[in-house]
Amino acid sequence: MKKVEHLDIANHTEYVVIKEAAEQIENAYDPDKAIRTILSLISRQMGLNRGRILLQDGDTGYLHTAYSYGLTADEISRSRFAISEGISGKVMYTGTPTIVSDIDKEDDYLFRTVDRSTLPEGKVSFIATPITRNNIVIGVLAVNRLANPRRSLDKDLGLLKLIALFISEILAVNAMIQRQTQILKEENEQLRSMALGQGSQYGIIGESPALMAALNKVGRATNTSVTVMLQGESGTGKERFSRMLHLASHRKDGPFIAINCSAIPEDLLESELFGHEKGAFTGAIQAKQGKMELAHHGTLFLDEIGDMDLGLQAKLLRVLEDRTITRIGATKPIPIDIRIIVASHKDLHEQVNNGAFRLDLFYRLNVFPIELPPLREREGDIRLLARHFLNQANQEYSASAIFDPEAMAFLERYDWPGNIRQLENIIKRAVLLADKNRLISSKLINHIISEERGIVRGGTTPAAVTQPAFVATHIENVQPATIPQNVVPSPQPIAAPAPQLESYATHEFVDPIPGPDEKRAYWKVSENEKERLQQALEMARGNKTRAALLLNMTPRQFNYRLQKLGM
Numbered sequence: 001m002k003k004v005e006h007l008d009i010a011n012h013t014e015y016v017v018i019k020e021a022a023e024q025i026e027n028a029y030d031p032d033k034a035i036r037t038i039l040s041l042i043s044r045q046m047g048l049n050r051g052r053i054l055l056q057d058g059d060t061g062y063l064h065t066a067y068s069y070g071l072t073a074d075e076i077s078r079s080r081f082a083i084s085e086g087i088s089g090k091v092m093y094t095g096t097p098t099i100v101s102d103i104d105k106e107d108d109y110l111f112r113t114v115d116r117s118t119l120p121e122g123k124v125s126f127i128a129t130p131i132t133r134n135n136i137v138i139g140v141l142a143v144n145r146l147a148n149p150r151r152s153l154d155k156d157l158g159l160l161k162l163i164a165l166f167i168s169e170i171l172a173v174n175a176m177i178q179r180q181t182q183i184l185k186e187e188n189e190q191l192r193s194m195a196l197g198q199g200s201q202y203g204i205i206g207e208s209p210a211l212m213a214a215l216n217k218v219g220r221a222t223n224t225s226v227t228v229m230l231q232g233e234s235g236t237g238k239e240r241f242s243r244m245l246h247l248a249s250h251r252k253d254g255p256f257i258a259i260n261c262s263a264i265p266e267d268l269l270e271s272e273l274f275g276h277e278k279g280a281f282t283g284a285i286q287a288k289q290g291k292m293e294l295a296h297h298g299t300l301f302l303d304e305i306g307d308m309d310l311g312l313q314a315k316l317l318r319v320l321e322d323r324t325i326t327r328i329g330a331t332k333p334i335p336i337d338i339r340i341i342v343a344s345h346k347d348l349h350e351q352v353n354n355g356a357f358r359l360d361l362f363y364r365l366n367v368f369p370i371e372l373p374p375l376r377e378r379e380g381d382i383r384l385l386a387r388h389f390l391n392q393a394n395q396e397y398s399a400s401a402i403f404d405p406e407a408m409a410f411l412e413r414y415d416w417p418g419n420i421r422q423l424e425n426i427i428k429r430a431v432l433l434a435d436k437n438r439l440i441s442s443k444l445i446n447h448i449i450s451e452e453r454g455i456v457r458g459g460t461t462p463a464a465v466t467q468p469a470f471v472a473t474h475i476e477n478v479q480p481a482t483i484p485q486n487v488v489p490s491p492q493p494i495a496a497p498a499p500q501l502e503s504y505a506t507h508e509f510v511d512p513i514p515g516p517d518e519k520r521a522y523w524k525v526s527e528n529e530k531e532r533l534q535q536a537l538e539m540a541r542g543n544k545t546r547a548a549l550l551l552n553m554t555p556r557q558f559n560y561r562l563q564k565l566g567m
């Protein structure tokens with residue numbers, strides 16, 4: 001059998017060296033480690049010492065030692081050659097491998113890198129071979145070989161040529177990784193700055209990674225008409241994001257129409273969405289365009305889609321499939337061009353499993369989901385948002401309130417079940433209730449949160465809380481004796497119910513009702529409530545769902561109040 005020239009693969013040591021060196025290609029992401037491992041292998045196993053890889057410096061054009069094994073820092077820094085200078089320079093220039101069998105007898109050997117005195121006294125050889133890529137010499141692999149009578153220098157050169165191939169491969173793969181990483185970094189940076197710019201341009205405050213991820217997704221959806229599903233807890237900014245998506249898109253000059261599916265009674269929602277013809281039902285005295293028609297060339301935002309009844313879901317599915325709508329009482333479909341954005345704080349998967357939401361509609365809507373992070377997961381954003389809302393409230397109420405440092409720490413530690421909307425409300429009220437020194441203390445915030453607890457999960461703030469009369473009463477009761485000094489209250493858990501509520505009994509009474517998420521929730525019902533409910537019922541001609549809508553309540557809340565007031 002013909003033997004492979006120069007290379008004795010049958011030799012076990014050599015085989016192991018080649019195999020292990022080849023395996024280093026997969027460590028190309030860390031070329032220092034990969035190449036050092038190879039150079040150490042050939043040094044320890046084959047006696048090819050002080051291995052170095054010389055590469056050309058892009059700026060100076062000089063060869064320098066980029067990777068090495070067994071060289072001191074001084075030796076590395078001395079190891080610089082002009083192209084064609086010394087043996088290494090010549091190998092670089094000519095691309096021809098060179099063996100110097102005795103360095104003491106070679107004039108071109110410069111002893112620049114390794115001083116002669118640091119090498120053994122006997123015969124020392126030097127082997128240098130080019131490292132090439134696509135037939136271009138990109139560097140030089142060089143080693144010193146101390147006397148090794150059992151192997152020929154030619155055999156060592158053969159091995160080094162193979163090693164030079166592996167090193168060329170490692171350098172190429174690493175260059176590719178670097179290029180790709182750089183591209184990704186730049187793309188990321190660009191998306192980040194785009195997202196930051198876009199966000200603030202549309203009044204979206206924050207720069208946490210979780211918010212950036214959501215903004216990036218919005219950025220990707222803007223120039224398409226893809227149906228977007230915004231998912232997130234109540235108050236995370238779903239409506240604000242949907243407006244941003246509209247304003248950043250080519251539909252920005254068209255209408256943006258938002259409709260809250262849970263706020264409109266089922267029987268009204270259909271005609272609100274689809275419109276109706278004259279005489280389509282009792283009371284339809286004239287034809288009316290629905291919101292879908294009105295949103296033509298624009299965006300339709302369907303909030304709380306999870307509350308839409310199954311019959312309407314089927315109709316919505318048809319709109320998404322045919323891109324046409326048919327008014328109630330009409331037979332002719334009308335083509336529409338709208339982008340639909342839907343949002344729900346309910347888990348739609350769960351709704352599908354419960355049979356309350358159509359699976360086929362879910363698939364149609366879930367084409368491009370965007371998850372809006374809860375405030376507690378938006379690291380660093382609470383501070384930015386709190387300052388933003390403080391400025392806003394100060395302007396709105398011509399105030400100049402400031403946070404004491406503990407208040408900010410408190411805001412950052414609290415877990416904000418009502419998210420941004422809750423933070424905004426708390427700060428507004430804190431501005432109104434700030435003490436004489438304009439300071440908003442952590443105790444004041446704790447007090448406001450304690451009081452609001454139970455209302456937050458319902459997603460609405462009862463009128464009583466925002467009415468000036470309430471605020472005035474509140475100031476009297478809160479300032480400042482009821483708040484212990486020098487105690488920083490812990491934001492979790494908020495003590496409930498706040499004992500101070502009792503002192504408002506002259507104006508309101510407080511009734512506990514069990515809520516779905518917690519043991520007890522607290523609703524304040526003001527004295528003239530009965531009158532308000534009565535009036536709303538009259539206006540809605542006895543339809544309780546419609547009456548609830550008029551008062552911005554859910555039918556459940558409305559019924560509960562009727563019951564409590566014995567109506």
Ligand SMILES: Nc1ncnc2c1ncn2[C@@H]1O[C@H](COP(=O)(O)OP(=O)(O)OP(=O)(O)O)[C@@H](O)[C@H]1O
Nearest residue numbers: 203204205234235236237238239240345420421459
């Ligand atoms: N990133 C933000 N920067 C500043 N203000 C924000 C931001 N996100 C939301 N807001 C404000 O927070 C409040 C709640 O936002 P929005 O109504 O969009 O929430 P939502 O998720 O639609 O709530 P819900 O599910 O209860 O309808 C609004 O006043 C909105 O302007």
